[in-house]
Amino acid sequence: MEHIGTFGASAYRIGELQLFRDADEQHIAAALAQCAIVRLADGKRLQDTFRARLYIVLRGALAEAAADGTISKILRGESVGEQSVLDEATNLADITAVDDTELLVIEADLVWQLIDKSNGVARNLLRLLSFRIRAASALLRRRQKLGEFYRQLSMNDGLTGLYNRAWLNDMLPKMVSTALRAEGPLSLVMIDLDHFKRFNDTHGHLAGDAALRAAAGVIHAALRPSDYAVRYGGEEMLVILPDTSENLARMVAERLCQRLRKAVIFDDMRLPLPQLTGSFGVACLGADMDEMQLLAAADSALYRAKEAGRDRVSL
Numbered sequence: 001m002e003h004i005g006t007f008g009a010s011a012y013r014i015g016e017l018q019l020f021r022d023a024d025e026q027h028i029a030a031a032l033a034q035c036a037i038v039r040l041a042d043g044k045r046l047q048d049t050f051r052a053r054l055y056i057v058l059r060g061a062l063a064e065a066a067a068d069g070t071i072s073k074i075l076r077g078e079s080v081g082e083q084s085v086l087d088e089a090t091n092l093a094d095i096t097a098v099d100d101t102e103l104l105v106i107e108a109d110l111v112w113q114l115i116d117k118s119n120g121v122a123r124n125l126l127r128l129l130s131f132r133i134r135a136a137s138a139l140l141r142r143r144q145k146l147g148e149f150y151r152q153l154s155m156n157d158g159l160t161g162l163y164n165r166a167w168l169n170d171m172l173p174k175m176v177s178t179a180l181r182a183e184g185p186l187s188l189v190m191i192d193l194d195h196f197k198r199f200n201d202t203h204g205h206l207a208g209d210a211a212l213r214a215a216a217g218v219i220h221a222a223l224r225p226s227d228y229a230v231r232y233g234g235e236e237m238l239v240i241l242p243d244t245s246e247n248l249a250r251m252v253a254e255r256l257c258q259r260l261r262k263a264v265i266f267d268d269m270r271l272p273l274p275q276l277t278g279s280f281g282v283a284c285l286g287a288d289m290d291e292m293q294l295l296a297a298a299d300s301a302l303y304r305a306k307e308a309g310r311d312r313v314s315l
């Protein structure tokens with residue numbers, strides 16, 4: 001950063017600087033006369049941002065990269081460093097010239113004197129800070145929404161919208177230990193669509209996808225809000241029924257089985273596709289089981305339902 005003169009000796013005008021707009025120009029020009037003007041070559045970093053100072057861009061532009069990676073551009077007439085001056089904290093942003101840039105440097109003491117003496121400067125500064133707060137809040141809201149979106153994406157299956165395996169791996173062990181601690185029941189229903197390979201082969205993979213989506217919708221719609229539906233594998237789904245005994249879980253599974261059998265599946269709103277059925281295996285958590293054993297028990301029950309002829313529930 002090269003010192004190239006003072007503001008008083010330069011051709012720059014007060015009126016061009018955002019912070020001093022409509023303020024008492026004569027008084028401010030006198031106060032700024034001895035302030036340094038420095039030159040920062042294109043691509044060079046502003047090195048002394050740890051000092052509480054205000055920089056105003058007289059020529060060129062700066063790019064300010066915040067700690068989280070967001071970059072804002074500071075154009076001619078705009079300033080950077082107001083917040084550091086006000087709270088005397090280090091400016092953690094990484095500031096770089098994006099052109100050959102000239103900056104007016106105003107030390108913190110002088111900024112405070114200008115605020116004390118000029119209502120116009122105080123008003124402009126308040127406006128600037130209010131604008132920055134609004135921009136920061138908007139960014140925060142956008143980020144929260146994006147975070148929520150990615151959180152959903154990481155927990156839900158893209159095709160069916162049901163919870164995915166990653167969610168199951170995280171949640172099932174917790175549910176199992178809660179149930180074991182409370183000595184309460186916890187049941188699983190493992191579901192596998194019947195002859196789904198044939199369905200795909202006959203109607204095509206896209207129709208198969210539509211059928212899977214429809215089946216997931218039927219299952220999901222038939223559950224209580226406290227139950228969970230997971231896409232366990234290709235055409236396999238799993239329903240978790242907290243606080244539900246084996247007998248009750250069997251009744252839930254019977255209801256799901258019936259609803260699936262009666263569901264009408266459209267591919268692209270054309271003719272309805274042939275009906276789909278599923279096989280259902282029910283298992284309830286035993287006192288000496290962990291989540292893997294519970295899943296294995298539901299899987300064995302499902303195998304029995306397939307063996308017994310499909311489109312049915314087995315324990």
Ligand SMILES: Nc1nc2c(ncn2[C@@H]2O[C@H](COP(=O)(O)OP(=O)(O)OP(=O)(O)O)[C@@H](O)[C@H]2O)c(=O)[nH]1
Pocket residue numbers: 159192193194195196197198200204205206207208209212233234235306310
């Ligand atoms: N369209 C579609 N098909 C899938 C998807 N995931 C798995 N499948 C298909 O599901 C079929 C499963 O076939 P199998 O495991 O042989 O079982 P099945 O034909 O359903 O027979 P049973 O389970 O014994 O009644 C395979 O053809 C897979 O390609 C998917 O996301 N979309």
